[in-house]
Amino acid sequence: MSTFTFVTVPQIITGPGCIAKLSELASAKLGPRVMVVSDDGVVKAGLVQPALTSLSHGGAEVSIFTGVVADPPETVVHAAVAQAISFDATGVLGIGGGSSLDVAKLVALLGKSGEALADIYGVGKVRGQRLPLVLVPTTAGTGSEVTPISIVTTGAYEKKGVVSSVLLPDVALLDAELTVGLPSAVTAATGIDAMVHAIEAFTSASANNNPVSRSLAKEALRLLGANIEIAVTNGVDLAARQAMLIGAMLAGQAFANSPVAAVHALAYPIGARYHVPHGLSNSLVLPHVLRFNATVCGGAYAELAPCLFPHLEPASQIERLSHFIEGLATLPVRLNLPTRLRDVGIPGDDLPLLAANAMEQTRLLVNNPRTMSQSDATRIYEAAW
Secondary structure (H helix, E strand, C coil): CCCCCCCCCCEEEECCCHHHHHHHHHHHHHCCEEEEECEHHHHHCCCCHHHHHHHHHCCCEEEEECECCCCCEHHHHHHHHHHHHHHCCCEEEEEECHHHHHHHHHHHHHHHHCCCHHHCCEECCCCCCCCCEEEEECCCCCCHHHCCEEEEEECCCEEEEEECHHHCCCEEEECHHHHCCCCHHHHHHHHHHHHHHHHHHHHCCCCCCCHHHHHHHHHHHHHHHHHHHHHHHCCCCHHHHHHHHHHHHHHHHHHHHCCCCHHHHHHHHHHHHHCCCHHHHHHHHHHHHHHHHHHHHHHHHHHHHHHHCHHHCCCCHHHHHHHHHHHHHHHHHHCCCCCCHHHHCCCHHHHHHHHHHHHCCHHHHCCCCCCCCHHHHHHHHHHHC
16 A cells, blocks of 8 residues: 555544534634624625634634635735734634635734745645644535645736645534525535545555545445435435535545546636636636546546445446446436526537636646646537537
């Protein structure tokens, strides 16, 4: 067995209503002055209030930053960090979707270390330490609550990542009650995002692809596959919602150690240029990247197939591979999501530009099981259009 490293958060708290545990965490982890990072939609939906009530019971003073937006630009990060420093925060609570959690990670880091954001893009560039950090997802998708990664939009159309184990929070708290009001389309897209994390972690060409990540990826897919349609069609089913949160978290733990690849590389330019939500961007290109990769990792895809489609266990490898790819291609249809790039307003003339942008995602493409050229990326976008 090859040498590998596996890192994750030290504490995970799960279960409907577990947001009440913040009263204990306030004094034990976050300190007396807590900076809460979220977005306006999450606040208006009333999802932050239970956290504020719990923090108050723990005796904490709170400052709230609600300026996070999807695909957060550097200006949002700088504004949140400035507020945390002005408040003299002793700890940071991130609550919301992946964007809010990513910003919260950077607030915790830059609010203490004093590093410049521009200096820490890439892998292992962080040198300082962070403030205590607790992350609470309100979507079951990104797994950001257990990953050492924060994605920031730089310039007009480019995304960059800060990757460091320092960004892993002290506690990830998963409360299904905070996801009940999520629109069905968001539940669907974020759920597919989590599936992509598991699939790409399992097949990653990273030297750190490891048996722990692969085991987590399989269990993640089992939970996600069994519950995504229930969660989409019956949003108040707490058991399905909690299973989705756990599945997304397991997928996050998997890809945090065995990194994602070409699906994400091709999805990032779609989100950056056209502000298509990240999970939907992944969904739009997923089956086409799977078909491209199948020539070199078809056996791995066939191995994953029964996790999503348990009835395939006795089938041949070829049958399992075919059903895996086509089943994932038709899943967005069953979930009422757009399935073509043209459906989300992307002009056909822009596909070569998207391909050029995707080639800049070298941090991700290096992990793809099959080498991808710019012409390959163009053909994949054309198939998705």
